Amino acid sequence: MRRLLATPLLLVALGASPLSAAEPEDAPVELTPEELEALEAGLDADAASAPPPADAPPAPHTHAGPVGNSNPDISLILDTALAVFDGPPRQTGAHDPQATGFTLQQLEMHIAANVDPYFRLEANLVFAEFGVEVEEAYGTTLALPADLQLRAGQMLTRFGRINPTHPHAWSFVDQPLVNGKLFGGEGSRGLGVELSWLAPLPWFVELVGSATHATGACCARSFYGADDLGVESPADLLYTAAVKQFFALSREWSVAWGLSGQFGPNATGNGNRTEIYGTDLFIHFRPTHSPDRACVSLQIEALYRTRQTPGDRLEDFGGYGQLVWTIDPTWELGARHEYVAGVADDPLDPEWDADRQRSTVQATFYPSHFSRLRLQGSRAFGDAVTWSGMLALELLIGAHGAHSF
Amino acid sequence: MRLIPRLLTLLALLAPCAAHAELKVVATLPDLAAIAREIGGPHVTVTALAPPSQDPHYVDPRPNLILPLNRADLLIVNGLELEVGWLPPLQVAARNGRIQTGGDGYFDASSVVRRLGVPQGKVDRAMGDIHPGGNPHFLLDPRAARPIVAALATRMGKLDPKQADRYRANAADFDRRLAAFADTQRARFAALPAARRRVVAYHASLIYLFDWLGLDEAETVEPRPGIAPTPAHVARVLSLMKKDGIRAVVQEAYYPKKTSETLARLAGGQVVVLPGGTPDGTAYLAHLEGIADALYAALAAPEAE
Numbered sequence: 150m151r152r153l154l155a156t157p158l159l160l161v162a163l164g165a166s167p168l169s170a171a172e173p174e175d176a177p178v179e180l181t182p183e184e185l186e187a188l189e190a191g192l193d194a195d196a197a198s199a200p201p202p203a204d205a206p207p208a209p210h211t212h213a214g215p216v217g218n219s220n221p222d223i224s225l226i227l228d229t230a231l232a233v234f235d236g237p238p239r240q241t242g243a244h245d246p247q248a249t250g251f252t253l254q255q256l257e258m259h260i261a262a263n264v265d266p267y268f269r270l271e272a273n274l275v276f277a278e279f280g281v282e283v284e285e286a287y288g289t290t291l292a293l294p295a296d297l298q299l300r301a302g303q304m305l306t307r308f309g310r311i312n313p314t315h316p317h318a319w320s321f322v323d324q325p326l327v328n329g330k331l332f333g334g335e336g337s338r339g340l341g342v343e344l345s346w347l348a349p350l351p352w353f354v355e356l357v358g359s360a361t362h363a364t365g366a367c368c369a370r371s372f373y374g375a376d377d378l379g380v381e382s383p384a385d386l387l388y389t390a391a392v393k394q395f396f397a398l399s400r401e402w403s404v405a406w407g408l409s410g411q412f413g414p415n416a417t418g419n420g421n422r423t424e425i426y427g428t429d430l431f432i433h434f435r436p437t438h439s440p441d442r443a444c445v446s447l448q449i450e451a452l453y454r455t456r457q458t459p460g461d462r463l464e465d466f467g468g469y470g471q472l473v474w475t476i477d478p479t480w481e482l483g484a485r486h487e488y489v490a491g492v493a494d495d496p497l498d499p500e501w502d503a504d505r506q507r508s509t510v511q512a513t514f515y516p517s518h519f520s521r522l523r524l525q526g527s528r529a530f531g532d533a534v535t536w537s538g539m540l541a542l543e544l545l546i547g548a549h550g551a552h553s554f
Numbered sequence: 555m556r557l558i559p560r561l562l563t564l565l566a567l568l569a570p571c572a573a574h575a576e577l578k579v580v581a582t583l584p585d586l587a588a589i590a591r592e593i594g595g596p597h598v599t600v601t602a603l604a605p606p607s608q609d610p611h612y613v614d615p616r617p618n619l620i621l622p623l624n625r626a627d628l629l630i631v632n633g634l635e636l637e638v639g640w641l642p643p644l645q646v647a648a649r650n651g652r653i654q655t656g657g658d659g660y661f662d663a664s665s666v667v668r669r670l671g672v673p674q675g676k677v678d679r680a681m682g683d684i685h686p687g688g689n690p691h692f693l694l695d696p697r698a699a700r701p702i703v704a705a706l707a708t709r710m711g712k713l714d715p716k717q718a719d720r721y722r723a724n725a726a727d728f729d730r731r732l733a734a735f736a737d738t739q740r741a742r743f744a745a746l747p748a749a750r751r752r753v754v755a756y757h758a759s760l761i762y763l764f765d766w767l768g769l770d771e772a773e774t775v776e777p778r779p780g781i782a783p784t785p786a787h788v789a790r791v792l793s794l795m796k797k798d799g800i801r802a803v804v805q806e807a808y809y810p811k812k813t814s815e816t817l818a819r820l821a822g823g824q825v826v827v828l829p830g831g832t833p834d835g836t837a838y839l840a841h842l843e844g845i846a847d848a849l850y851a852a853l854a855a856p857e858a859e
Contacts, residue, residue, distance in 0.1 A: 266654055269646060292651025296624060347624055347649055353617040395617035400605050403616055435614060437607045440810045477810075479782065517781065519679060546679070553643045554615045 221262030221270075224547035226317050228254035236535035239505075241329020243367060244316045246539055253278050254541070255316060261550050267292055271550075273315065284335070296347040300359075306337040306389040307345075307357045308409040309450050310429040318552050320448075320473045320481075321511055322525045322541045326489045327467030330498065331371055331425055331454050337411065338368035339387060353395035363387035363413040370497060371423045371454060376416040387413035395554075405431040405554070417496065421457040433554075441477035448473075458496065465490040481513040491532070503532035519545045577714040580626040580653070582637050583610055584831035585693040586663060586702075588838035590630060592728045593707050597717045601626075603644075606831035609808040611683075611780075615640040623648035626659065627713055630706065633664030634690035661709050666701040667692045670761050682778030695762035696736040696842055700729050735839055736766060739846045743767040743853075749799055750853045754791060756805030756814055760828075767846065769853075772800050775813055783813045795821035802852045806830045826852045 232238075232246030246252040256276040263269045273285040287302030305313045312328060328336055339361030348354040363372035363386060372387050380386060391409040398404060411425040428451055435444035451468035467489030474482045491503040509527035516522075521543045529535045577598040581587035587602035594600065601622040604613045610632070623629065623644055631637055645654065652659035664687065671689030673681075692698035707725030711718030743751065751768060755761075756775045764771050773794055777787040794800065801823025803814040807830050814825045826848050832841040 263655065266651065266657065289646060291646065291654050293649065296649045298647075298649050347620065353620060397616055397618035403614070405617065433614075437605050438807070440808055442609070442612055517679075551615060551639045551641070551643050553647070554617055
């Protein structure tokens with residue numbers, strides 16, 4: 150079998166291609182069948198004498214059968230919710246409950262595995278009621294020199310803290326208003342490439358830069374958004390830059406601080422640009438001796454946006470702060486407050502001309518690590534008052550990769 | 555003026571020491587770090603990622619842990635999915651090809667260990683936290699550490715050939731001490747009456763420890779691994795303890811203690827709280843000896859009544 154496969158391969162590799170046929174002096178010397186056979190014999194011998202894998206474990210005596218298989222980790226996460234609103238919902242997240250009644254927030258299939266010693270592939274396929282979407286599908290390098298790492302494909306940009314994460318890693322049922330308003334219902338996401346570098350410093354400093362398509366109402370609405378204006382020059386791409394730092398103050402106290410910026414063209418006219426700047430702070434306290442794995446975390450993000458429009462410059466800002474207390478493995482409480490400025494005559498959000506605020510509290514029950522039931526209540530106010538209540542169920546099956554801190 | 559040549563000679567003598575690069579080892583757990591220190595001695599720097607007080611299933615993947623991983627020559631993991639909830643994102647973010655799974659700088663201790671608790675048939679999450687490859691808590695048995703020590707010394711010698719002989723010699727010495735210690739303790743516990751060698755564990759994490767010391771795990775406080783105790787189950791455990799005269803509830807420090815304490819009080823016994831991992835500055839064998847002593851004291855204690 151090996152011989153049958155090897156012969157055509159050798160012929161393809163050594164045989165004359167159309168190009169070389171046109172240039173007889175460069176054509177490889179025709180090999181005789183004997184020579185081909187000798188080459189094959191050499192290959193076979195090499196394969197047979199290949200050294201056994203280094204450091205092979207000692208011959209198993211009573212070892213159990215091998216656990217491993219080469220299947221990727223596959224998991225399926227169902228997020229579904231029942232919501233009640235007493236006024237206009239005005240939610241900004243695509244996975245948020247948007248109206249009174251039942252919502253299929255998402256059915257996310259996560260598939261991941263190392264490709265080889267050099268790449269890892271991760272894909273998040275999101276099934277909604279009426280279709281499937283490749284939310285993320287990217288490769289990550291594992292062994293680039295100089296502490297560099299490259300990601301390529303469709304991915305959430307690493308702007309801030311909450312944007313690169315998925316709904317099931319969130320502490321609330323819905324997405325912060327500011328993320329939906331500035332980036333889009335699905336957060337900042339696009340097709341492109343990202344390079345990051347781990348700085349050789351005594352504390353954790355990571356520099357991230359990415360270039361992605363500036364289109365998509367779901368995921369780049371402050372830029373080209375729904376208008377696909379194509380890419381004619383590098384100025385038509387959306388650039389994201391971030392600095393992420395982490396300070397381990399002790400085994401119990403952690404502080405993460407990030408600065409992010411996004412720069413790209415917008416759809417209001419030739420040469421008009423949008424810039425978004427943000428900062429994020431995460432303070433986490435977990436007593437390492439707590440048998441209940443209790444922890445408290447405070448997360449704050451603030452974003453500022455400036456847009457050039459024909460004859461004008463629009464500026465707005467917004468942010469949120471959230472406090473989450475994990476009491477024990479089964480209970481968690483959270484509170485969040487948000488503020489998002491309104492802009493008069495905003496072509497993107499013509500009705501969002503006044504400042505909006507929203508206060509939210511949640512209580513979550515985790516029957517196990519793989520299921521959770523979250524009850525959430527919020528009051529949105531500013532231009533109009535809306536009370537809402539949500540009860541969300543999340544179920545996870547399969548092997549799901551761990552989350553970053 | 556003879557000072558300068560003398561200083562130069564001194565410098566020349568010091569130079570090879572300064573130039574010698576130590577093997578940088580990162581272990582996920584403090585026990586594995588302690589084992590690596592026994593083999594490497596002064597020729598390696600060893601960092602443990604998880605603190606000894608934390609449940610190794612639930613370590614926060616804090617980004618500062620990426621730094622030692624980024625610089626490591628060798629990553630030692632327990633394996634059998636014990637670290638699956640936190641290590642993989644750190645390993646990817648480390649940007650270090652040497653320590654990626656399958657590389658020379660990646661050592662999975664479970665690959666050389668005789669495994670216990672390997673589930674038969676299909677594994678379902680309704681069974682609780684089952685590790686499909688077998689129970690991962692083998693570091694509580696010094697006999698399980700022996701093949702790890704041998705394989706680890708070989709691997710460290712491969713990565714640092716200049717010190718290979720030292721690693722091998724240290725490993726051989728450590729192996730003798732492990733074997734002697736394991737036998738001594740086993741004989742000590744074997745002298746206890748059989749009825750006293752039955753215990754209740756909180757989580758199914760002690761089966762290697764009990765296997766080593768010849769103890770019989772009558773029940774676990776958790777109805778299924780990782781599922782919090784329910785009243786009905788705890789009542790059943792208590793009636794079993796009373797019926798069979800089981801007087802010790804054994805658990806690691808990082809599990810909740812209330813239920814165990816209640817059970818022990820009602821059954822007239824005591825809770826034996828074991829340290830989670832080898833504490834900083836303690837040797838692996840001293841850590842295991844403390845565990846064995848605490849267990850023995852509880853099992854050999856006179857009747858409470």
